[in-house]
Amino acid sequence: MRSLLAGITPEDTSAALNMSLGEPQHQVPSFVTDILHDQRASYNKYPPVQGTEAWQQAVSGWLIRRNGLSAGMVGSENLVPLNGSREGLFSIGLVAIGRQKNGQIPLVLSPNPFYQPYAGAAQSAGAETLYFSGDAALDGMPDYASLPEDVLRRTALAFICNPSNPEGGLASRDYLAQMVGLARKYDFTLVGDECYSEIYDDKPPVGLLDVCAELVRRGLGNSDNPFQNVVVFNSLSKRSNLAGLRSGFMAGDPDIVRETLRMRTYGGAPLPLPVQAASAAAWNDEAHVEANRALYRRKFDLAERYLGGKFDFTRPAGGFCLWLKVGDGEKACRELWRAAGIKCLPGVYLARPDADGHNVGMPYIRLVLVHDEKLLEPALEKIAITL
Template identity: 45%
Template sequence: MFPERFSNLPAYAFPRLRALLDVHAPGGAVRHMSIGEPKHAFPGWITDTIANHAHEFGKYPPNEGTPELRAAIRDWVYRRYDVMLDPDTQVMALNGSREGLYNAGMALIPEAKNGQRPIVLMPNPFYQVYMISAISVGAEPRFVPATAETGHLPDFASVGPEVLDRTAAVYICSPANPQGVMADESYWRNLLALAEKHDFQIMADECYAEIYRDTPPVGALQVAKDMGIDPERVVSFHSLSKRSNLPGLRSGFVAGGPETIARMRQLRAYAGAPLPLPIQRASEKLWAEETHVTENRALYRAKYEMADELLGHVPGYLSPQAGMFLWLPVPDGEAATLHLWQQTGVRVLPGAYLSKDVAGANPGHGYIRVAMVAPYDETREGLTLIRDTLYR
């Protein structure tokens, strides 16, 4: 009755977490540090913008985004990456980056690559939508370790030329969720050269690109432009959820070559839900305004430093370069998560829930992911409990 390709999917991370924890009483006041839902204040003027345009809820919005929104995105990409895009052919608004990451597979992955079933490569650990997008179009997801041994970024060249020749797309997240590392220019250059040699597209999930410690992450579009790479080679995804602390706004964008965006627009015309016009008006202003982003980044920088202070002594501790998570080493992530919950009420996520078992091993087994999204004092209390419970 149901498609066979969906019959053996693992449960999504958060239902698994509820099944693990909710049958046990918390050992203290509940502190949610499992999900990356930003808790910093969003700009207050956003509510006024939405209210001022509330009458536009009575209109059908354009699928691809208003000309004004696409122009604001073009201007931001130019300021941030020194890349000039055509807003009419190279940009499309999204209901958050997850929609685009999924639909990119639907629109762009071919039915066959070099006469065989196509492969989609992705890091392990990974954001589950990458896998589901591949499976939905009948492609084979392949999981490439992103571990301490590889600098917590996947070494896609390690899969070998026979796999790369079947590869239609590569998903890569930078800054990485959950590890908080950034792909540097050399990494992007190597990956782009690999994509050129073996003819696949790079799906660059850059939704955390505006949350970093000191140096802004290099962007995939930026390096591709500098290398003179075909614009169709890179598809870049961004979101206001993290940049502007507005996960409920469900607003982001995808940028890429004209043919890529045309294919994604065609799919969206049939199967997508455009952003309501008041949300698009608010998004225009958010992409154009940087003060709130700078302030938000300073809040995260203070929490990075606090995490280093509290947990820097832990063997294998990974000081985050960017993003909103800690990737903390433990003997067994699931056991540590349960123990922490029962002892303190702090709720984190086992690393194995973000990873795939490959050849009997799971690269997330020995980790927990901790979201540092709450205000400073709440985060400090939670991290202190984690330190005193798991690392003393």
């Protein structure tokens, strides 16, 4: 990014804004910082890797409410506290990928464009990655079910990002159920990266755990292990504007959870006790999340007002990114920086080229709607004029 913009001096900085970094700028909930302060005496203690009881109860309670699960369906055996979801999305590769899968080099399935730790998970475990562009007929989700048998038999791990980043699409219930079925049939770990799940426009994204529970109700799952082969990741970074707290979790299949906790016992950093206490309070509160969502909706309105009808604009169904088709993403980024001091990310940086060398991200730029309206509106106006 630095080299892309090197040597270019913005001509006008009246609407300058960094719209390249997905770091929420809304307010940190004050009750969270109060708890961090009040609990400071416990910084002298080593925290439990599996989380305190209060943390476990808060997260399992939230997962049960959010996914419409029956009471008791999520407990400590289903949960791993994480220092944000990124580290878990990376290290899941070390747990879920063996040296071989059915006698061959294991394979990881990833959407394309994708969140970079998915590639790290595969590489660190010696697996190969198959990148899959979104399918319009599947709300932009990757059609892993279309893969041939021999490829699926080699698959050790598959990622689904829902809402998708950067496109902002939502996976349907049927699609998710099909992916769960595939994971079980071919015995691979299905990962749901749900870190944008609480930022949506009119319809809450369906969670993978919800779908697993539904499969059991329909007699299609294993009632002894409803989340078999499935784990989801979520965090307070986007939901609660707490990216710097580094607090998230993995939840799902107890076998995968057990292995992950075992690994973390040797090499993981547990969440400090004040962080666990503050996180528990954040998961127990929805008022600040609703207020946060309302702010994003107003910004979706603004984006639609200035960019609607241009660059294949779609109002994000979930998440806070705009994925604009501008022709040549790198050129557009340089142009926005030169004309207005606005930083965005070329789509090509978020995707991998296919076998023919074609990168699906090339024509796009990604803009994040993380700043408040006062900063955002002039920048959006400038983008509409400049590109």
